[in-house]
Amino acid sequence: MRLTLSATCMVLPAAVSAFFLQSPHVKVSQRRRANTLPAAIAVPVAQLEENLTTAERSVTSVVRNCSPSVAFVTSVLQNKSGRSSSRQTNPKLPPGRSLGAGSGFVVDMEGYIVTNYHVIARAYMLQRMTQEYEDTIDNLVNNATQLLGSTTTSLKQFFPSPTTFAQVYVRMGDATQEYIKCRIVNVQPELDVAVLKLESNTTSLDALQSVSFGSSSNLLVGQSLVAIGNPFGLDTSVTSGVVSALNREITVSTSNRIRNCIQTDASINPGNSGGPLLNLEGRVIGVNTAIVTTSGSSAGVGFAIPSDEVEPVVRDFIREDRLKQCKLAWLGVSIMKPSTSQRLQPCQNWVVSVEPSSPAATAGIQALKVRNNHGRVELGDCIVAVGGNDVTSFKALREELEKRKRGEELAITLQNASGEKRVVYCKLGSIPSKQ
Secondary structure, eight states: OOOEEEEOOBOOOSOOOOTTSSOTTSOHHHHHHHHTSOOOOOOOHHHHTTTSOHHHHHHHHHHHHHGGGEEEEEEEEEETTSOOSSOOOOTTSOSSEEEEEEEEEEEETTTEEEEOHHHHHHHHHHHHHHHHHHHHHHHHHHHHHHHHOOOHHHHHTTSOOOSEEEEEEEEESSTTSOEEEEEEEEEEGGGTEEEEEEOOSSSOGGGOOOOOBOOSTTOOTTOEEEEEEOGGGOTTEEEEEEEEEEEEEEEEETTEEEEEEEEEOSOOOTTOTTOEEEOTTSOEEEEEEEEEESSSSOOSOEEEEEHHHHHHHHHHHHHHHHHHHTOSEEOOEEEOOHHHHGGGTTOOOBEEEEOTTSHHHHHTOOOOEEETTTTEEEOOEEEEEETTEEOOSHHHHHHHHHTOOTTOEEEEEEEETTSOEEEEEEEOEEOOOOO
């Protein structure tokens, strides 16, 4: 018997339909009778859950709270007009030839989505090739312009422009929702992780719901889990199971091995790649990525990349992207290194310096001072809470500030070396551009 480790991404045809959804042999009278059925009656969720066990209620609660955060991710190859060169039989799908599809989930209210790298790998490589080609042409034209004195526009006409390009789309919710164009923020193939960013002027990001990461380090074998994704293109399908094993090593390509993976018997199929694996608290503890199979479908042996490895990568990608887009909120302080501040218990986030004219300076946050005559250091303020949330470590402080937006009014609780606390209020600004 041959066992195959298969990444759970899929390539979709232009149209996918189940034969039993609409049969051509159904009589017109039957269709009319079907259309006269009474409207559905809304029943409160609490009433529907009355006869469920506690375990069942835990699963339904996770599904109800987390399903809106799960996305269908697809990538296509389009021509310049945005249309497919082949016949498009399903107008709801983005036009173009399919390059792959899978799942993803929203991790930030600004529209950042996590998925597997292999779900969008073809689109990513094609986009890189296109960008490298255009950069090369620009360099050649600029150099030729300096040598020959011609205009850039006149020289560019001698170089052909790409006629096709790869594009990634995401659909939130069911098949009735629109596809939203995405930008690939960054990828880490070694971990099979990619981060996307929704780019739409027509879709409000206010309607998005995000999920939070949980810790994968405290999982127990036998612990209940829930997987949500889009297997075979079927929207927000839910399966449940348990942690079958921990610390598995899987090979997702000929040269790429991922360690510490979570093994689960929750059914994972082609199209589940990039979807969340959740604990019963509704937190993401893994990203579904591969299965062991003899048929190509689930055999009860699936694998997810642990959240403790995914979360730091995702956080760094989002932070770097916000810096590039100049959207990261700015307080204007430098914090003492954790290795040094640990000696100054109980406070950890001692302010080392305050940028002039920064929100922190305006609020009166005090940095440490060095007395030149004796070289003695006088501590200033330590940040102990942000927006009412305690920050007992530098990591907690950074994560709390990264959630904030420019222009946001923020309450910051400070503590000095004498243990006295005070609250200051400041308006977060933008990171100043380098002169």
